Amino acid sequence: MATPILSLRQVNKSFGPVHVLKDVNFHAYAGKVTALVGDNGAGKSTLIKCIAGIYTPETGEFLFEGKKVTIAGPRDATALGIEIVYQDLALCDNLDIVHNMFLGREEKSGVTLNESHMESLAKKTLDGLSVRTVKSIRQKVASLSGGQRQTVAIARAVLWNSKVVILDEPTAALGVAQTEQVLKLVRQLADNGLAVIVISHNLNDVFQVADNIAAMYLGTMAAQVEKKSVSPSDVVKLITTGKSEAVSGTTK
Amino acid sequence: MSEQITIEKSLRDWASRVKAGQVGALPAILGLLVLCIAFSSQSSVFLTPGNFANLLTQAAAITVIAMGLVFVLLLGEIDLSAGYAAGVCGAILVIMITEMDYAWYLALPASILIGVVLGAFIGYLVAQLRIPSFVVTLATFLAFQGLLLLLVSEGGTIRIEDPTILAVQNKNLPVTASWIFFALTAGVYVLSGLWKFARRRKAGLVDNLFKFWLIKTAILVSLGCLATLALTVERSNNPDLVSLRGIPFVVPVILVLLVGATFVLSRTSFGLHLYAVGGNAEAARRAGINVKMVRISAFMICSGFAAVAGMIFVSRANSVSPTTGGSSTLLYAVGAAVIGGTSLFGGKGKVSDAILGGLVVAVIDNGMALLGYPAGIKFMVTGGVLLLSASIDAFSRRGATAT
Numbered sequence: 247m248a249t250p251i252l253s254l255r256q257v258n259k260s261f262g263p264v265h266v267l268k269d270v271n272f273h274a275y276a277g278k279v280t281a282l283v284g285d286n287g288a289g290k291s292t293l294i295k296c297i298a299g300i301y302t303p304e305t306g307e308f309l310f311e312g313k314k315v316t317i318a319g320p321r322d323a324t325a326l327g328i329e330i331v332y333q334d335l336a337l338c339d340n341l342d343i344v345h346n347m348f349l350g351r352e353e354k355s356g357v358t359l360n361e362s363h364m365e366s367l368a369k370k371t372l373d374g375l376s377v378r379t380v381k382s383i384r385q386k387v388a389s390l391s392g393g394q395r396q397t398v399a400i401a402r403a404v405l406w407n408s409k410v411v412i413l414d415e416p417t418a419a420l421g422v423a424q425t426e427q428v429l430k431l432v433r434q435l436a437d438n439g440l441a442v443i444v445i446s447h448n449l450n451d452v453f454q455v456a457d458n459i460a461a462m463y464l465g466t467m468a469a470q471v472e473k474k475s476v477s478p479s480d481v482v483k484l485i486t487t488g489k490s491e492a493v494s495g496t497t498k
Numbered sequence: 499m500s501e502q503i504t505i506e507k508s509l510r511d512w513a514s515r516v517k518a519g520q521v522g523a524l525p526a527i528l529g530l531l532v533l534c535i536a537f538s539s540q541s542s543v544f545l546t547p548g549n550f551a552n553l554l555t556q557a558a559a560i561t562v563i564a565m566g567l568v569f570v571l572l573l574g575e576i577d578l579s580a581g582y583a584a585g586v587c588g589a590i591l592v593i594m595i596t597e598m599d600y601a602w603y604l605a606l607p608a609s610i611l612i613g614v615v616l617g618a619f620i621g622y623l624v625a626q627l628r629i630p631s632f633v634v635t636l637a638t639f640l641a642f643q644g645l646l647l648l649l650v651s652e653g654g655t656i657r658i659e660d661p662t663i664l665a666v667q668n669k670n671l672p673v674t675a676s677w678i679f680f681a682l683t684a685g686v687y688v689l690s691g692l693w694k695f696a697r698r699r700k701a702g703l704v705d706n707l708f709k710f711w712l713i714k715t716a717i718l719v720s721l722g723c724l725a726t727l728a729l730t731v732e733r734s735n736n737p738d739l740v741s742l743r744g745i746p747f748v749v750p751v752i753l754v755l756l757v758g759a760t761f762v763l764s765r766t767s768f769g770l771h772l773y774a775v776g777g778n779a780e781a782a783r784r785a786g787i788n789v790k791m792v793r794i795s796a797f798m799i800c801s802g803f804a805a806v807a808g809m810i811f812v813s814r815a816n817s818v819s820p821t822t823g824g825s826s827t828l829l830y831a832v833g834a835a836v837i838g839g840t841s842l843f844g845g846k847g848k849v850s851d852a853i854l855g856g857l858v859v860a861v862i863d864n865g866m867a868l869l870g871y872p873a874g875i876k877f878m879v880t881g882g883v884l885l886l887s888a889s890i891d892a893f894s895r896r897g898a899t900a901t
């Protein structure tokens with residue numbers, strides 16, 4: 247397999263006496279979708295928060311594009327080109343699509359907002375994702391459907407020439423058609439060359455969209471494998487017991 | 499795309515926005531229209547130039563407080579002490595000029611600065627300690643009332659004789675200057691709008707709102723022209739003795755505040771951040787916005803506006819008293835902002851809403867007084883109108899999220 251764009255080695259994270267991440271290894275590859283699966287409380291959210299710089303692990307190594315890096319805060323992660331789409335999306339309903347995409351990082355000319363520049367960039371990004379579902383990018387986010395909101399949140403993440411995009415349960419709140427649309431979008435991000443990490447509970451989604459599957463079990467990385475080498479039942483075993491006969495030679 | 503379709507489309511866009519609950523200023527405009535028609539049919543005085551000028555000066559102070567309140571309301575917060583902040587700052591202005599002999603151009607900035615500091619104090623308690631603004635400003639409401647009482651001393655009033663301060667509410671622009679003022683305002687408004695659309699077109703963005711803007715601008719400019727015409731007519735009962743013509747000085751004062759505040763809210767990052775914090779504070783925080791600073795700044799701006807309103811109060815009354823900015827002032831100001839279309843839930847509103855709402859409140863006050871209704875009825879009607887606007891607000895919020 248190619249060299250990963252992002253690698254975590256032997257990461258440990260505790261909250262007080264609770265040892266949440268135990269010697270976790272994890273890799274994300276440019277152009278690939280890596281699904282992060284695991285039961286509730288397995289440590290998925292904690293792991294991505296370490297990547298995003300929200301938590302700092304006690305021990306462990308981060309390699310980004312082959313070089314050792316430290317991610318001490320959210321700004322470090324953003325500077326490397328790592329973006330997160332949170333499960334609750336973190337959109338402002340009362341702002342339009344353009345303003346949501348640029349919130350906190352507005353384009354300015356002098357002291358004033360450069361609205362037309364932001365609008366063109368937002369349009370280009372949305373067009374690049376071949377999303378044609380929104381009527382106007384000046385409409386308020388409140389008037390969008392769940393899938394459209396997810397699209398806006400994803401578009402915001404890829405707007406910044408980001409290299410790694412992490413999505414936390416992107417389809418959890420969506421219907422069938424919208425799930426399909428978002429999964430297509432996830433696939434496309436990877437096809438555009440991004441490293442995509444998707445947390446998901448839905449193995450159907452995982453098998454439809456992922457290239458690699460990383461399964462966590464009680465704070466350990468049970469296995470990170472290529473999708474084509476496993477069956478859904480193998481993954482279920484990994485999630486529930488932490489091992490599976492089918493997965494011996496994992497890419498740890 | 500043909501012209502016909504563009505107009506139709508822009509109207510349809512607008513209609514769907516109204517249906518989606520983004521009614522904006524529409525109810526206030528309709529309300530103002532209905533009130534004006536009703537009062538002018540009942541009273542022969544209501545629609546005279548004299549009463550019109552009177553109405554503007556009556557509405558001025560409350561409108562300015564309401565404009566400042568918009569910043570706080572945008573965050574979903576409230577400042578109950580804005581009225582007495584106006585009183586305190588007005589008292590400081592009068593004391594500095596009358597008792598300490600400072601020039602107005604030193605005393606006025608000083609009183610505004612003190613307003614801003616009061617706002618910073620409130621903002622700190624709300625943003626840093628997360629005490630609900632309702633409670634903090636209820637406390638400062640009492641405290642400022644007490645402070646005003648101490649400054650002015652019970653039962654007393656302090657007169658102000660500074661001609662510049664008095665001119666704001668008692669003098670008018672000369673007729674020629676009034677027309678120049680109108681032409682300048684209209685010109686800048688039209689040009690800045692045209693410039694915005696030209697820039698967008700250059701960036702390759704199509705617009706279906708241009709026709710809509712044209713119609714709106716035509717209506718606004720005609721109304722402005724009509725108002726200037728009415729205000730430049732002689733309105734003195736005894737023109738030989740004293741002539742009374744021109745736009746009251748307070749109008750350009752409010753206009754400058756309006757332009758400045760609208761610029762900040764609609765063209766700068768800070769303005770966008772205010773809306774963002776009001777819409778979803780957590781999302782704003784994750785986007786890297788300094789939510790605390792935004793909150794504190796909003797309260798500072800609100801109290802700064804209140805200080806300007808304090809100046810307008812003392813200019814109109816020629817003095818400051820322990821009740822300046824008291825009684826129904828704050829409630830009328832909140833009413834003005836909400837009636838104009840600012841949401842009490844945060845995230846939605848414009849400074850121009852406050853002007854529209856301020857006019858509605860003043861028209862009710864003025865019209866009912868002309869018709870001889872007692873103050874009790876006036877309060878009840880204004881309260882009813884506020885309740886109606888708040889209901890429209892709550893209702894349109896539901897419309898906006900039901901998708």
Ligand SMILES: Nc1ncnc2c1ncn2[C@@H]1O[C@H](COP(=O)(O)OP(=O)(O)O)[C@@H](O)[C@H]1O
Nearest residue numbers: 261264266284285286287288289290291292293
């Ligand atoms: N901030 C925290 N403080 C203490 N314990 C935490 C904290 N965040 C997560 N945990 C614990 O860490 C474990 C893993 O949680 P999490 O990463 O959210 O799991 P997942 O996202 O896989 O469901 C859980 O047992 C949870 O209780």
Ligand SMILES: [Mg+2]
Nearest residue numbers: 287290291292
């Ligand atoms: Mg989780």
